[in-house]
Amino acid sequence: MRPRTRSLLAAATLACAGLAALDGAAAAAHRAPAAHPSRATLTVGEFNPFSGPDASFGPEMVGGCIPAVRLINLDGGVMGHPITCLVEDTRGDPADAVPAADKMMATVSNLVGVLGPSSDEALATVPLLNRGQVPMFVDTGQAAFDHSPYPYFWRITPADDVKGYALALWAHRAGYTRAAAVFGSDVGSQSDVPTLVKAFKQLGGHIVINQRIALDSTSYRTEVEKLVQARPQVIFTEVDPQTGATYLSELQQLHGLIPVIGTEVTLEAPWLKAVTGAIGAGAMARDFTGMQPYAPPSGPAWATFNGSLLHSSASVPQPRQWSQDPYSMTYYDGVNIMALAMLAARSTKPSRFNRDIPLVTEPGPGKVVVTSFAMGKAELAKGRRIQYVGAGGPIVFNRWHNSTGAFEAARLVGGQVKIIGEVTAAQIAQLSGH
Amino acid sequence: MSGAWQFYISTLLIYLGVDVMACWGLNLQFGYAGLVNFSFIIFQAAGAYTAAVLTLGRPTPADFQTYVGGAHWPFPLPFLAAAVAGALLAAGVGAIGLRRLRADYEAMVMLVVSLIATSVVTNATGLVNGANGLDLVPPPLLGVVHLGPLAYQWFYVGLTAALCLLVYLVVHRITGSPLGRSLRAMRENEPAAAALGRNVTQLRLAAFVVGGAIAGLSGAVLVQFLSAWSPGAWLYPETFVYFTAVIVGGSGNNLGAAVGALLVPVAFLEAVRFLPPFGPPGLIDAIQWIVIGLLAMVFLWFWPRGIVPERRRRFPRRIPSRSAADGPAR
Numbered sequence: 001m002r003p004r005t006r007s008l009l010a011a012a013t014l015a016c017a018g019l020a021a022l023d024g025a026a027a028a029a030h031r032a033p034a035a036h037p038s039r040a041t042l043t044v045g046e047f048n049p050f051s052g053p054d055a056s057f058g059p060e061m062v063g064g065c066i067p068a069v070r071l072i073n074l075d076g077g078v079m080g081h082p083i084t085c086l087v088e089d090t091r092g093d094p095a096d097a098v099p100a101a102d103k104m105m106a107t108v109s110n111l112v113g114v115l116g117p118s119s120d121e122a123l124a125t126v127p128l129l130n131r132g133q134v135p136m137f138v139d140t141g142q143a144a145f146d147h148s149p150y151p152y153f154w155r156i157t158p159a160d161d162v163k164g165y166a167l168a169l170w171a172h173r174a175g176y177t178r179a180a181a182v183f184g185s186d187v188g189s190q191s192d193v194p195t196l197v198k199a200f201k202q203l204g205g206h207i208v209i210n211q212r213i214a215l216d217s218t219s220y221r222t223e224v225e226k227l228v229q230a231r232p233q234v235i236f237t238e239v240d241p242q243t244g245a246t247y248l249s250e251l252q253q254l255h256g257l258i259p260v261i262g263t264e265v266t267l268e269a270p271w272l273k274a275v276t277g278a279i280g281a282g283a284m285a286r287d288f289t290g291m292q293p294y295a296p297p298s299g300p301a302w303a304t305f306n307g308s309l310l311h312s313s314a315s316v317p318q319p320r321q322w323s324q325d326p327y328s329m330t331y332y333d334g335v336n337i338m339a340l341a342m343l344a345a346r347s348t349k350p351s352r353f354n355r356d357i358p359l360v361t362e363p364g365p366g367k368v369v370v371t372s373f374a375m376g377k378a379e380l381a382k383g384r385r386i387q388y389v390g391a392g393g394p395i396v397f398n399r400w401h402n403s404t405g406a407f408e409a410a411r412l413v414g415g416q417v418k419i420i421g422e423v424t425a426a427q428i429a430q431l432s433g434h
Numbered sequence: 435m436s437g438a439w440q441f442y443i444s445t446l447l448i449y450l451g452v453d454v455m456a457c458w459g460l461n462l463q464f465g466y467a468g469l470v471n472f473s474f475i476i477f478q479a480a481g482a483y484t485a486a487v488l489t490l491g492r493p494t495p496a497d498f499q500t501y502v503g504g505a506h507w508p509f510p511l512p513f514l515a516a517a518v519a520g521a522l523l524a525a526g527v528g529a530i531g532l533r534r535l536r537a538d539y540e541a542m543v544m545l546v547v548s549l550i551a552t553s554v555v556t557n558a559t560g561l562v563n564g565a566n567g568l569d570l571v572p573p574p575l576l577g578v579v580h581l582g583p584l585a586y587q588w589f590y591v592g593l594t595a596a597l598c599l600l601v602y603l604v605v606h607r608i609t610g611s612p613l614g615r616s617l618r619a620m621r622e623n624e625p626a627a628a629a630l631g632r633n634v635t636q637l638r639l640a641a642f643v644v645g646g647a648i649a650g651l652s653g654a655v656l657v658q659f660l661s662a663w664s665p666g667a668w669l670y671p672e673t674f675v676y677f678t679a680v681i682v683g684g685s686g687n688n689l690g691a692a693v694g695a696l697l698v699p700v701a702f703l704e705a706v707r708f709l710p711p712f713g714p715p716g717l718i719d720a721i722q723w724i725v726i727g728l729l730a731m732v733f734l735w736f737w738p739r740g741i742v743p744e745r746r747r748r749f750p751r752r753i754p755s756r757s758a759a760d761g762p763a764r
Contacts, residue, residue, distance in 0.1 A: 050711075051719030052666065087711040091719060093666030094567070095656065099445050103707055106442035123569035124662035131583055132438060144498050144569070185556045185565050212557050212564070317714070 042083045042348055043108050044069065044335055047101065047116035047125070048139070049092035053186045053215060056240070056270065057118050057139070058089065063322030064331025065115055066315045067308035068339075068373070075374045078339045081348060083112075085335075090121045097121030098128065105132040112350055113137070113338045115331050119160070119188050126150055133351045137334030139327060141191055148400045152354055154337075156330045156395050158293050158404040164195030165431050166291050166407035166423045167236050167261055172203040173421075176259075180232035181210040182223075182247065184239040192238055192263060199431055200236075208232050213247065215240050220247045221254070228255045238263040241274035249278035257287045264292035267410055267417060269321035276412065284412045294406035294422060295326035295392040301371035305332050305391035324417055326392055333390030337361060340376045340388055361395040361403075363387050437584055444587045446700060451594035452656045453679065453695040458605045458688060459648030460676050465685035465744070466609055467641035468621030470541040472673055473527065473548040474649060479555075479668035480523045481516035481650025482657035486568045488512040489658070499563040509574040513597070513654045520650020521643045528642040533635060536624075548670040556665045567664020574658050594655055601648055605688055608644065617641055618686070671723060675699050678730040684740025693742050698729070 050058035065085035088104045090097035114136040117125045122140035130150040141160030183189040209230035267290035309319045322328040340360040345353035367387040370376040395403045409421040463469040492504035531543045620627040657663045683694020
């Protein structure tokens with residue numbers, strides 16, 4: 001084949017591929033109706049990193065969204081509309097997330113809400129989603145949203161500054177005064193550090209070393225030696241499973257393990273599995289404590305969530321790993337809240353039902369407490385007002401659409417996560433001055 | 435066309451403009467001068483951070499982000515500063531990396547420079563806020579033009595297009611000039627170019643610095659649109675996307691580089707977003723990187739000159755003029 005012909009062939013092939021993609025998108029847009037016709041499927045976007053350094057965020061979200069839409073669809077959907085979850089990978093950075101958000105809003109039929117964005121891309125994409133009038137149940141912990149001006153922004157997971165206070169309070173309660181901060185260099189991990197340092201100091205403690213760890217190195221011997229020289233009594237940490245396993249096993253070999261207090265990331269199944277494999281179950285049981293948002297795996301709402309989760313194995317790989325995951329629970333709650341708000345507003349249009357979101361979660365006189373979509377739907381059909389109490393517990397939004405509660409401390413005992421104590425919302429509020 | 439579609443299309447057009455500019459910068463270095471700059475993305479990042487810091491204002495103790503410096507410079511000064519930052523960084527890196535190293539070794543050093551830069555910026559949190567990066571970067575001229583969000587976005591498309599035109603005029607001027615011929619001569623046979631009296635170190639550095647300045651400008655355009663910038667946006671694989679674009683489009687040809695920017699970072703990477711999710715999370719992203727690599731390999735093997743090959747330059751053979759005194763031709 002002559003070079004020129006080859007070039008033309010290559011150009012034609014690539015152009016066809018591009019045109020096909022655009023044509024598909026255009027066709028999807030053409031199919032998307034302006035209003036939601038009868039029985040049209042409603043879509044909830046899972047707008048989170050499914051690749052990149054924070055790729056573990058996305059599957060956690062799937063573990064909440066799928067069980068929720070499964071139950072809603074089993075109950076006949078929302079006003080006859082089935083509902084579905086759609087993955088939109090932000091890849092964990094603003095440059096990829098911005099076109100992803102624009103693409104999702106342009107091409108997804110009947111987009112009624114979004115789970116996410118995460119801290120990786122929230123500041124760049126929350127304004128876009130708000131502009132597009134898409135209600136979002138974010139999982140970013142950034143303190144920048146503590147006083148959010150965006151009406152379509154809703155946060156039922158704790159802010160990172162709250163997490164820092166909870167870790168510091170638990171260490172203080174255990175009598176530690178010298179601590180090391182060992183956090184991954186990724187955005188999600190680093191956003192915990194400033195308030196942790198501040199809060200621990202407020203409580204009379206001292207962060208003797210603050211390490212920002214490059215993830216997934218083959219060895220952390222240098223960092224471990226520096227840590228040992230600083231003589232901390234306890235280690236605060238949030239790193240990915242592989243990094244945690246390497247770091248702590250080297251610490252164990254060089255010096256012996258020091259008590260560890262981790263964030264909710266360290267209570268996720270992959271982290272527990274990797275680190276237990278590296279340092280042993282006995283050391284884990286003795287020296288490790290994880291702090292996570294208070295979402296006890298008990299009660300009727302959690303039982304409903306967990307039952308649906310375990311029946312979702314076709315769409316959620318190894319669903320059991322998300323049974324006690326507070327983030328999966330809050331994503332589940334986010335979908336239910338939006339669906340109930342649609343019923344309360346008698347509209348699937350986000351600009352209509354968004355304002356009704358607090359109406360289905362706030363407590364109030366004469367309200368009926370419901371713990372599932374089905375219960376809420378039945379009560380609303382009777383003309384009653386409802387308060388949805390979710391798998392993650394009660395939800396009360398403040399004027400900035402933030403709702404954060406208590407934290408629980410958990411340990412790994414006999415291969416099972418056991419709750420051993422609680423840091424209350426009042427204690428956190430007292431320390432933070434909010 | 436709905437507003438959402440207009441936002442999406444205008445976003446893609448802005449990305450196209452940014453990528454075209456970056457590909458022209460890389461094409462000047464790689465396509466014309468033969469420099470294998472695997473650290474190209476750091477010059478774009480330098481421009482982005484510079485423009486962000488010079489529009490964010492000074493950080494306050496209550497601020498959630500910390501960075502060095504900070505000012506409220508009006509448009510177009512942050513853009514110009516971004517280009518200067520890219521050029522200065524290129525001059526620094528080039529002065530060390532280009533003087534003695536060639537080909538494979540040069541590529542290795544540049545790759546390492548890219549990794550070091552990411553590591554430094556991520557870990558030196560006081561510099562430009564570490565892994566969290568910079569956010570809430572104000573868009574340029576928003577308070578001057580008084581436009582709604584959609585109209586402003588189209589305005590930004592126009593601004594990007596104007597800057598693209600400016601960059602094109604610069605690279606076209608360079609590549610069509612004697613300097614461009616010297617760069618090509620150096621690329622084809624460096625000892626021969628040196629033997630003809632060309633200062634190849636100076637030529638290599640010139641191409642490197644101008645390419646760095648263009649990369650810096652493209653970073654400024656991107657960050658002012660995104661309003662955010664973090665190390666996740668400029669990891670070293672991003673350089674290979676631009677390299678693939680230049681190889682696919684046709685290195686040594688500005689039109690080819692623009693075609694490559696349209697096909698690879700915009701059309702191909704955007705088309706991947708439309709794939710239905712399959713396999714474990716992250717699989718599509720991994721496949722995308724594999725395809726980028728395969729694309730570069732396939733083109734280097736079968737179409738090494740790319741879709742729009744570099745024009746072969748032929749000089750007219752001098753034919754001695756015949757005068758009447760020579761007599762009639764036989």
